[in-house]
Amino acid sequence: MPDLTANCAGIVSPNPFWLASAPPSNSGEQVMRAFDAGWGGAVWKTLGQPIQNVSSRFGGHHYRGTRAIGFNNIELITDRPLDTNLREIEEVKKRYPHNALIVSLMVESEEEWKEIIRRSIDAGADGLELNFGCPHGMCERGMGSAVGQEPKVNERITSWAASYSSVPVIVKLTPNVHDIRPHGLAAQRGGADAVSLINTIKSIVSVDIDSMIPAPIVGELGTNGGYCGPAVKPIALQMVASLASTPEFKLPISGIGGISNWRDAVEFMLLGSSSVQVCTEVMLRGYRVVEDMIEGLEFYMREKGFERLDDLIGGAAPAFSEWGDLDMNFESVARVDAETCIGCYDCVVACADGGHQCIEPGRGDRRVPVVDEEECVGCNLCEIVCPVPGCITMTEVDNGWAPATWNQHLASGVRLRPKKGSH
Amino acid sequence: MSTIPAERDETKFEDFKAPYTAHQARMEAERCLYCEDAPCVKACPTSIDVPQFIRKITSGNLWGSARTIFSANILGMSCSRVCPVETSCVAACVHNEQAVAPIQIGRLQRFVTDHAYESGWRYFEAGGSSGKSVALVGGGPASLAAAHELRRKGHACTIYEKRRMLGGLNTTGIAPYKLRADRATEEVEWVLGIGGVDIETSTALGEDVSLEELEMKHDAVFIGIGLGEDTFLSVTNEHLEGVHGAVEFIERIKLGRVDLDGVGRALVIGGGNTALDAVRELVGLGLDDVRLVYRGREEVKPGYAHEWEAAKMEGVRAHWQTQPIDYRGEGRVSGLRCVRTDEKKRAIDGSERTLDADLILLALGQETLGSLVASAEGIEIDGGCVRIDDNGATGRPGVFAGGDCTNGGKEVVNAAFEGKRAAEAIDRYLMGEK
Known part of the structure; x- marks a missing residue:
C-alpha cells in the first residue's frame, strides 16, 4: 500500500x-x-x-x-x-x-x-x-x-x-x-x-x-x-x-x-x-x-x-522545456482507425478550416476520412475534435532525421527536416 | 463444488442489455448529477453509494468505483444484471423529474464489476479469528452475503446446501439473458475467495442435518433456505407429460437441456416475474406461440411492467382474466381447460373453454419452507415464512434468518442486504454486544 x-x-x-x-x-x-x-x-x-x-x-x-x-x-x-x-x-x-x-x-x-x-x-x-x-x-x-x-x-x-x-x-x-x-x-x-x-x-x-x-x-x-x-x-x-x-x-x-x-x-x-x-x-x-x-x-x-x-x-x-529545445525533426501524422470511426467528419472540417487541409472525406461506401500523410503536419487538431476515444492517433513517423532543436540550429547550423504544409 | 455443464440451453441466449464499452460507460457516467442524499441510493436495499461509484467511472478510478459497490453489496456483480432497476434505482433517478433519460445505473454497475472481476481485484480480508463459528443453511445470495461479512469479522463459517452447487436462484433461476449460471458460480467463488468458509453440499436441513445439530456444532445459525418446489394446481391429471413447474423448468434450461420437439404452443400460468421470465425464455428457445395465462386483468399482474413490455416486444401474448381448471390430454398434455374471470378474479359461470397447448409451465409461486424449522422453540412462522426482527434475528436465541425464506420471495439484492444485516447482528450476538 x-x-x-x-x-x-x-x-x-x-x-x-x-x-x-x-x-x-x-x-x-x-x-x-x-x-x-x-x-x-x-x-x-x-x-x-x-x-x-x-x-x-x-x-x-x-x-x-x-x-x-x-x-x-x-x-x-x-x-x-x-x-x-x-x-x-x-x-x-x-x-x-x-x-x-x-x-x-x-x-x-x-x-x-x-x-x-x-x-x-x-x-x-x-x-x-x-x-x-x-x-x-x-x-x-x-x-x-x-x-x-x-x-x-x-x-x-x-x-x-x-x-x-x-x-x-x-x-x-x-x-x-x-x-x-x-x-x-x-x-x-x-x-x-x-x-x-x-x-x-x-x-x-x-x-x-x-x-x-x-x-x-x-x-x-x-x-x-x-x-x-x-x-x-x-x-x-x-x-x-x-x-x-x-x-x-x-x-x-x-x-x-x-x-x-x-x-x-x-x-x-x-x-x-x-x-x-x-x-x-x-x-x-x-x-x-x-x-x-x-x-x-x-x-x-x-x-x-x-x-x-x-x-x-x-x-x-x-x-518540461523551452520551445527552443524541442526536437524539430520529430514527426508525427494522424492515423484514423476505420473500425471505430463513426463518420462524423468533425476532423475533416477542423483540418480544412483550422488545420492544414489534409483530411478528406472518404470515397468508399463508408464514411471514413482519409489523411494525406505527405501534407499532415501532426498538429493534433483532428485528434482533439474526434469524439471516439482512440480513433485518431498521432503516430510517430520514422523520417530518418536525427534529432535537432531550434537552439542547436541557431547555434551550430544543425539541419532541420523540410517543412510540411507550408506551401 | 460441482461445475456447470458446458452443454446447456441457456448459452443460446444473448444478453438482453448489452455490456457497455468503456466509452459508453464514460458518456453515461458523465450525465450523472452526483446527487446528495440521492434517491437512487435510497431505492437500493443495500444502499450502494451510486453517485460515488459513478463519479469514479468519470475519473477513471474503476478500482475505487468497484470498491464502493462491493463495500455495500458483495453480490454487486450479479445484482447489476438481475436487479429490476427500472423499478428501483433507475426509477428514482432525478433525471426522470424533467423527463430526461435516467442514468442506466445497472449497466454502469455491470461495467465496473465486470472490470473488477477481469482485473482480479479483491478488497476484503478475513478478520482475525474470533474463535466462533456460524452455520449458514442454504447456499444462496443471503447466506453468501452473510458468510462474507462474518468472515470479515473473523468468525468461521460453514454453508450447508442441499444441492450440489451454490448460488441458489442466481445459479438455477435467473433468466439467462440477464445472468448465466457460470457467471453466478464465478461470483460464488469470488465471494468465497475471502477464505475460511467450509462448504457442505448435498446436505438438506431436516433430512441430512437438523437445526439442533447445527446449534450444537456452531455458535450461531443463519437460515437462508429460500423457497421450495413450484406450486401446482393440485388437480388429478397434473402428471401429464408436458406439464412442469416453471422454476424447475427454468433450472433445466440453465443447467441442461429441455426437449421442445413437437411443441407448437406453450402456456405459462401466472402473472408474476417467474411467469414473465418463463415466457421470454420459451420464445428465446425458438417457440413461436407462447402465451401467458393469468386470472386477473393486465394492470393487476404482480410481474414488472417493463418485463411484460419486453415480453410483448418479443411476441408473447396473454390470456388475461383466465383461470385454469385442469388439463386435457392423454399421456401428453394437449390443452388447458379454463374459465373466464370477472373484475374481482371470480369465475364466470358458463365461460369455460380449452386453450390448446403442448407445453404448460406453472408459475404460481413456490412452496414456503418455514415448516422446516417451525417445530424449533422460539421460531415463529408467518404465512410460511420465518419471522425475523429488524436485525434478522428469529425468536430463538442465536438463530438468524434472511432472504426468500423470510420475505416470501424478493430480489437478489434484498437477500444480499438481509444476509449482510444478519451477519452484523450475529457478530454483535457472538461478541456479547447488545
Missing part, C-alpha cells in the same frame, strides 16, 4: 489534498466535516480585519451543457469575528491533531501581521498562508493581489511574517502577473518556507445581455471577480512548472487551480507540487469528492510502483 503522507515545507498531512482557503474552510463545523470525509488538510478562510460581503457573489461559466467549467467570485475574506475563527481553529486542531491546519492571513500593517500571526499560532496553526492573491475587492484596499503583484512589497511583508512566525509560512501567489517567477523569488527572499499558486484570475464571468450588467450582478452593477475552476487548470500548471523549473527557486509548492479529481492532482504533483489545494470542485460537489481523489491517487501509485509521494513529485519536471 503506497504511503500518501504529504510534507509541504514541514507541514505534514495524511494525504496531499487540502481544502483551499475559501468558503469550504469558512468554519470549524465545515472543516471538521471535511476532515471526516478524508481531506488531509485545510487552509482556513483568510483571517483579517472584519469585512462585509455583498449579495450575489458567484458566477459560473457554463459550456455546452456542462455547468461551471469556470467559476468566479467577488466574495472577500472571512466576515466572521476573529475571536470566533481562532476559537474554532483551536478546537479543530485539538480534535484533529493529524490533519494539517493552515491559517490564511491578510492584514495591512506590520503590527497587524505580528498580532494575527501570534494569535493564529497560539490557536494551533500548523502553518500560515499569506494571501497575496485575491484580485477583487481587497486589492482595492491595498491588500491581496496588490501585494502579490509588487515583488518588493511581497518580499517585505513575507519577511515580517517569517520573522514573527514559528511555523512554516506559505506565500499564496497571484496569477495576475505576466511572469510568475519574480514573485516566487520575492517570497523566497522574504524568507517564505513555501509558495502556493495560483490564486484566482481577474475576470468578468459573463454579461447579462438583457440587463446589460456584468455578472455576478449586485443591484445594478457588476464588478470583476476572481476566476477559478477546471478552466484555469492549464494556466496554473504552467505557473507551477515555471517556478519549479527555475534553478534558483528552491521552495516547495502547494498547487492550486481547477483540481477536480485525482488525475488533476497527479498532474500538479508531477510538475512539482508537494500538496494540492481544492476549492471549486468542493463548492460544486461537496467534501465527498476527496474519496475518489485519495483512491485514484493510491491506485495510480500502486500501478506505477510508487511507494511515497516523493516518488512522483516533479516526475514530469525534466520533460
